[in-house]
Amino acid sequence: STVLASARDAFQAESVSDALRVAMGSANHSSGNLVVRAPELAENGAVVPISVESDLAGVSDVAILAAAANHPLTSSYKLSPGTKANISTRIKMGQTSEIVAVAKVDGQLYSASQEVRVTVGGCGG
Amino acid sequence: GCGNGQQAASTRPLNDLYDFPPAGNVSLLHITDHHGQLLPIYFREPSINLGVAEMNGRVPHIVGARMLEHFGVSHPSPASHAYSYLDFTALSQEYGPVGGYAQLATLVKRMRDQRPGALLLDGGDSWGGGSGTGLWTNAQDMVDAQLRLGVDICTGHWEFTFGADRVMQVIENDYAGRIDFLGQNVRDRDWEEPVFKPYTIREINGVNVAVIGQAFPYTPIANPQWMFPDWSFGIRHDDMQRTVNEARAEGAEIVVVLSHNGMDVDIKLAQITRGIDVILGGHTHDAVPAPMEVRDPDGNVCLVANGGSNGKFLGVMDLDFRNGRIQGYQYRLLPIFANLIDADPEMASYIDNMRNQTVTYDGQTFNMAERLSEELAVTEDLLYRRGNFNGTFDQLICDALMEQIDAEIAFSPGFRWGTSVLPGSPITFEHVMDQTGLTYPAVTRNGMTGEMIKFILEDIGDNLFNADPFYQQGGDMVRIGGLTYSMDPTQTIGNRISDLALNGEPLQADKEYIVAGWASIAEEPPGDTGRKIWDVVSDYLQDHQTISIREVNTPRLRGVDGNAGLSL
Amino acid sequence: MSSIRVRAQLRDGVTNVRALISHPMETGQRRDNSGNVVEAHYITEVVAEMGSRHIMTANWGPAISRNPYLSFEFEGANTGETLKLSWVDNKGEQDSTEVRIG
Ligand SMILES: [Mn+2]
Ligand SMILES: [Mn+2]
Numbered sequence: 001s002t003v004l005a006s007a008r009d010a011f012q013a014e015s016v017s018d019a020l021r022v023a024m025g026s027a028n029h030s031s032g033n034l035v036v037r038a039p040e041l042a043e044n045g046a047v048v049p050i051s052v053e054s055d056l057a058g059v060s061d062v063a064i065l066a067a068a069a070n071h072p073l074t075s076s077y078k079l080s081p082g083t084k085a086n087i088s089t090r091i092k093m094g095q096t097s098e099i100v101a102v103a104k105v106d107g108q109l110y111s112a113s114q115e116v117r118v119t120v121g122g123c124g125g
Numbered sequence: 126g127c128g129n130g131q132q133a134a135s136t137r138p139l140n141d142l143y144d145f146p147p148a149g150n151v152s153l154l155h156i157t158d159h160h161g162q163l164l165p166i167y168f169r170e171p172s173i174n175l176g177v178a179e180m181n182g183r184v185p186h187i188v189g190a191r192m193l194e195h196f197g198v199s200h201p202s203p204a205s206h207a208y209s210y211l212d213f214t215a216l217s218q219e220y221g222p223v224g225g226y227a228q229l230a231t232l233v234k235r236m237r238d239q240r241p242g243a244l245l246l247d248g249g250d251s252w253g254g255g256s257g258t259g260l261w262t263n264a265q266d267m268v269d270a271q272l273r274l275g276v277d278i279c280t281g282h283w284e285f286t287f288g289a290d291r292v293m294q295v296i297e298n299d300y301a302g303r304i305d306f307l308g309q310n311v312r313d314r315d316w317e318e319p320v321f322k323p324y325t326i327r328e329i330n331g332v333n334v335a336v337i338g339q340a341f342p343y344t345p346i347a348n349p350q351w352m353f354p355d356w357s358f359g360i361r362h363d364d365m366q367r368t369v370n371e372a373r374a375e376g377a378e379i380v381v382v383l384s385h386n387g388m389d390v391d392i393k394l395a396q397i398t399r400g401i402d403v404i405l406g407g408h409t410h411d412a413v414p415a416p417m418e419v420r421d422p423d424g425n426v427c428l429v430a431n432g433g434s435n436g437k438f439l440g441v442m443d444l445d446f447r448n449g450r451i452q453g454y455q456y457r458l459l460p461i462f463a464n465l466i467d468a469d470p471e472m473a474s475y476i477d478n479m480r481n482q483t484v485t486y487d488g489q490t491f492n493m494a495e496r497l498s499e500e501l502a503v504t505e506d507l508l509y510r511r512g513n514f515n516g517t518f519d520q521l522i523c524d525a526l527m528e529q530i531d532a533e534i535a536f537s538p539g540f541r542w543g544t545s546v547l548p549g550s551p552i553t554f555e556h557v558m559d560q561t562g563l564t565y566p567a568v569t570r571n572g573m574t575g576e577m578i579k580f581i582l583e584d585i586g587d588n589l590f591n592a593d594p595f596y597q598q599g600g601d602m603v604r605i606g607g608l609t610y611s612m613d614p615t616q617t618i619g620n621r622i623s624d625l626a627l628n629g630e631p632l633q634a635d636k637e638y639i640v641a642g643w644a645s646i647a648e649e650p651p652g653d654t655g656r657k658i659w660d661v662v663s664d665y666l667q668d669h670q671t672i673s674i675r676e677v678n679t680p681r682l683r684g685v686d687g688n689a690g691l692s693l
Numbered sequence: 694m695s696s697i698r699v700r701a702q703l704r705d706g707v708t709n710v711r712a713l714i715s716h717p718m719e720t721g722q723r724r725d726n727s728g729n730v731v732e733a734h735y736i737t738e739v740v741a742e743m744g745s746r747h748i749m750t751a752n753w754g755p756a757i758s759r760n761p762y763l764s765f766e767f768e769g770a771n772t773g774e775t776l777k778l779s780w781v782d783n784k785g786e787q788d789s790t791e792v793r794i795g
Pocket of ligand 1: 158160250408409410434541542
């Protein structure tokens with residue numbers, strides 16, 4: 001695959017792997033050491049709250065991706081020493097997707113994921 | 126009214142039903158999902174309540190004879206009638222109607238007299254969905270009844286369909302200082318700060334008991350979000366753990382969750398959260414005779430109960446708390462047989478006066494009791510709703526929609542409320558409101574492609590049968606008129622629905638079909654006909670006079686052979 | 694008035710920052726009522742600094758929601774110190790605000 005140039009280019013990537021290679025320098029990540037929090041069912045696909053949290057010290061980068069989107073990278077974060085790997089934002093989701101969060105420590109990538117369902121709704125007990 | 130109980134007492138020993146001496150030192154009384162039912166009613170429990178994945182064969186997904194066997198309930202008996210659908214019509218005629226807030230009030234008083242300090246917890250859906258007087262009084266009917274009953278703590282779901290302003294008005298005025306409305310999982314959309322108090326700690330006989338409220342997590346998905354636009358819900362299990370820890374740190378010795386999650390969600394929540402002793406649940410309307418003992422990650426037991434619906438039951442839990450831990454418990458989900466319990470005179474007269482009010486709704490002024498008593502038709506068959514797929518009353522609503530709105534296909538929501546009507550009885554306007562009374566009653570008529578119809582059915586099917594309960598909304602499958610289909614609940618989204626056909630012809634993906642429906646969650650429902658669902662059903666009943674449900678449109682089921690949620 | 698509303702709270706040595714920014718966050722894919730494509734207009738970068746100390750830079754794409762929300766946490770600040778938050782969007786528009794840590 002093409003080696004993409006700048007941090008902005010990661011938003012053009014069409015797969016999680018490509019996006020991670022550009023934004024984080026590698027697509028190899030192991031699961032664990034961080035949690036991603038998101039609603040299981042989205043109340044409103046236009047505003048889906050996502051939180052990433054890790055107890056790892058020295059996290060320099062965090063990325064949040066929606067795997068099923070045409071361009072999976074939603075956002076990435078550069079953290080300076082002393083800034084914790086504890087980020088929350090809200091994203092748009094047009095369809096049900098796995099939400100993948102990745103944190104980078106000393107060149108190592110750790111990940112967590114959770115499915116967020118975007119549903120038609122209107123039912124109930 | 127209905128206090129003598131002669132007919133029933135002559136055939137079965139019923140009075141020992143309420144002979145339940147207290148044990149232990151901490152007692153919790155639990156009601157849930159009344160859906161505005163203040164008078165005795167009939168309510169048939171489901172003959173189909175399928176469980177998939179780990180829920181297959183697990184309570185509450187066991188129906189009929191297997192359920193009674195599981196809990197050691199003999200049949201026929203008052204208990205088997207209360208908890209199951211078996212011989213429903215005959216046993217309804219024998220034992221009479223169930224529920225009624227005046228009868229409940231008598232039973233609550235009796236239990237409280239025996240159990241000083243007992244807390245009365247109301248798990249939500251007390252206000253209609255499913256009540257004419259609820260709709261016309263803006264839920265004041267239930268608010269005043271809850272205050273008279275002496276509810277201590279409550280949470281919510283259908284309450285929110287009266288709008289955020291109304292909920293806050295009741296909490297800040299009627300409930301103030303008397304009923305704690307709790308919900309740890311509701312936040313404002315801007316800053317995600319709590320909207321309601323998450324928990325309260327009450328001392329019962331020297332024991333500090335925390336009660337945490339959990340409102341229905343998917344209210345903004347299942348119901349109209351525009352009615353409470355600033356509030357965000359969700360299960361928020363991390364926040365639940367934080368809340369439990371906070372309550373423990375504040376001195377709670379027992380932690381109780383008053384939940385409107387639905388039973389499968391409660392079971393999973395109990396499995397992954399440390400330190401909850403009891404979950405008293407509702408929403409899925411499961412009439413479960415005994416709580417499930419669920420192990421938390423530390424191996425401690427959490428008791429998960431679910432309290433049925435429509436006023437049929439009072440849950441009574443006695444805990445024996447000594448030396449820093451719960452040493453034992455006893456529990457009954459007491460069925461309320463209206464003929465066996467004297468009506469509390471004060472509550473009975475409140476209900477009578479309330480119903481006899483003249484109200485103005487939608488430009489019409491009328492006496493509520495008079496309007497509700499109007500007889501629209503007579504039914505030859507038992508009419509009911511509850512179950513995973515069309516009940517007979519749903520079939521009636523679908524038939525009414527197709528005929529009155531001139532549609533090939535009808536969709537009616539899979540609500541779990543709505544009372545039953547015995548064969549040979551008049552269908553009153555009250556029965557119609559029991560099945561349709563809500564704050565977003567618009568009847569719609571839209572063109573939908575076959576592809577869109579399949580997409581919607583798959584989406585709703587996944588909300589019901591997702592293998593992970595945290596992805597379930599807790600209603601039943603949308604009721605369908607006209608269209609036939611097959612369903613395999615054990616499959617994944619996109620693969621459950623097949624054989625879609627209309628009048629024997631396969632549904633075409635790109636062809637447009639006329640679909641009637643109601644209870645759209647959109648603020649301006651597409652295809653709004655300007656008619657309300659109760660008017661459409663009433664017109665149909667008056668046009669037909671005699672109702673017989675020849676065929677109930679249920680899907681051909683696959684992948685569920687031997688499933689305990691399917692009656693034998 | 695600033696487009697940024699921000700709260701910064703110090704507790705147990707950790708400063709928790711929460712910000713809400715007024716911005717349309719147009720993806721460039723949406724059509725308006727007349728059927729015309731609304732041109733892309735979204736924040737690309739949010740920077741948090743204390744004086745010369747860099748705290749965090751957020752790189753955003755168009756999938757971040759309208760009127761975006763961002764929260765983050767960092768150590769080593771004192772009550773009364775000032776945090777600066779600034780954003781720039783794909784059209785080169787920008788805004789910033791300062792908040793005293795409470
Ligand atoms: Mn309910
Ligand atoms: Mn409910």
